[in-house]
Amino acid sequence: ALTTKSSSDVFDLERYELLGDAFLKFATSLYLIKYHKEWHEGFLTAVKGQIVSNRNLVYCAIKYGLPGMLKVHKFDPKNDWQPPLATVPKNIKQTMQAVNHSARVLYRLTMTDEEIKTGVVDPKTSDEFIAQLEMHGNTPDPSPMANYLSQQTMGDKTPADAMV
CATH class of the missing domain: 1.10.1520.10 (Ribonuclease III domain)
Known part of the structure; x- marks a missing residue:
């Protein structure tokens, strides 16, 4: 059950x-x-x-x-449903989970118009974001965006x- x-x-x-x-x-x-x-x-x-x-x-x-x-x-489809291919890049997801960051920091990920159109994050953008994560302290608070990291709070x- x-x-x-x-x-x-x-x-x-x-x-x-x-x-x-x-x-x-x-x-x-x-x-x-x-x-x-x-x-x-x-x-x-x-x-x-x-x-x-x-x-x-x-x-x-x-x-x-x-x-x-x-x-x-x-x-709740308005908040929980994740469309196909709308996902956080694997390396970012793994780093966020490894350093126990809240999904709230995803708002700090700034992407170019080209990255947004194609849905592919440039490795340089990804590396810069990961460096930011490791530089700042962890924020393990629950977030409504946890679904994008395949997480749920219980x-x-x-x-x-x-x-x-």
């Missing part, structure tokens, strides 16, 4: 999350009781809580690439819920 309630789709992961959470806690409890009979019940409960914690589940979700597959936001609980 990869669709959250906030995406306003026909179905969502809430019921599956409830069942998965119950099953995960039950299976973890059985495992701990079977293999650690000498442990006190209070300690078993604490260990179970750590194993099935949202933090641990988020790490597992990231390991499997789950956050990138989740549908978190309601589809809380830690969302991928943890989808993991179960």
Whole structure:
């Protein structure tokens, strides 16, 4: 179940999350009781809580690439839709992700009329923009343009819920 309630789709992961959470806690409890009979019940409960914690589940979700597959936001063609071939050049996108920049800095990319017409950014323009990125501090704040970097913003609980 990869669709959250906030995406306003026909179905969502809430019921599956409830069942998965119950099953995960039950299976973890059985495992701990079977293999650690000498442990006190209070300690078993604490260990179970750590194993099935949202933090641990988020790490597992990231390991499997789950956050990138989740549908978190309601589809809004006016803001979310990205026309074919309207994309940020790969080298700029990779640099922005590597230095954790917000998509807001894309407004600083100044292109010539020729680059705008052809849709191809000159390597010199690209290199100058990348140099600007590396010179200025990072700005990891959320941006409505994050879609152009293939990013979406979500809380830690969302991928943890989808993991179960």
